[in-house]
Amino acid sequence: MNKVESALTIAGTDPSGGAGIQADLKTFQELQTYGMSVITSVVAQNTTGVQDVQHMSGSMIKEQLVSVISDIPFQAFKTGMLANIEIMDAVAEKICGLTVPYVMDPVMVAASGDPLISDDAQTYLCEKLLPLTTVTTPNIPEAEAITGQTITTPEDMQQAAKQIVHDFGASAALVKGGHMRGKAVDFLYDGDRMHTFSADRIDTKNTHGTGCTYSAAITAYISHGYTLPESVKNAKDYVTAAIRHSLSIGNGSGPTNHWAQRMERVK
């Protein structure tokens, strides 16, 4: 029988298919990782913004986690939207015994600007979950919220990555530069070295779900046995192609294109 690599995402939903669980599962599938999902919040959202949200109870989240963990092994997992303390507690209780790599996308605000996490939960995320992570992937506003520092330069981004590792106990931090000007540059600090990942900035408004897609791709590559820097490099290529071929659908910020690399290979 063929070897099967599996990965789990613990996140909120996006019925319009561009972000959250839906983006994660599409990414896992595209990268030949068997995808599993635990839903934390059901979000009524689309390319224009967030219309409504209903959170799962802590007990329901724990039950979903037990269903997966007790049945199917996975080689890596990620978390996305964890909206409140009850949800974080439930997730922390069930993942703290796991020995596989943990990729945390510290989702705080949707690309539309709508908040996806309560204020008190931001502090809790840093204290309770960051120390468990193999890597966390904040964008600039998230890195500012975690560190309390203003980030305006590449040096600030690198400083934030170091601070998230040294002061908050994450094993590694990838600070993403999607919200900066100029080239799209991300910095990974792994406690030892600073790695730089750079791509040309693509002129598009269709970036709904880029952060979810990127962290899911990192998780998928880790599940295949790549090192963290290799996984980030491959995932950066994946998300850049997905943005280059992003889809002009919907009335707002359209989604990334998950079959972009296949299109580029065919050409």
Ligand SMILES: Nc1ncnc2c1ncn2[C@@H]1O[C@H](COP(=O)(O)OP(=O)(O)O)[C@@H](O)[C@H]1O
């Ligand atoms: N317009 C763009 N062109 C190229 N890469 C981009 C663009 N916008 C974001 N990226 C890249 O997409 C990834 C997601 O970054 P970012 O937008 O900062 O995260 P988030 O979606 O969490 O806000 C990063 O690798 C970033 O450099």
Ligand SMILES: Cc1ncc(COP(=O)(O)O)c(N)n1
């Ligand atoms: C359920 C959910 N999780 C995360 C995001 C952030 O999306 P992005 O990747 O654009 O930052 C979102 N809009 N919805």
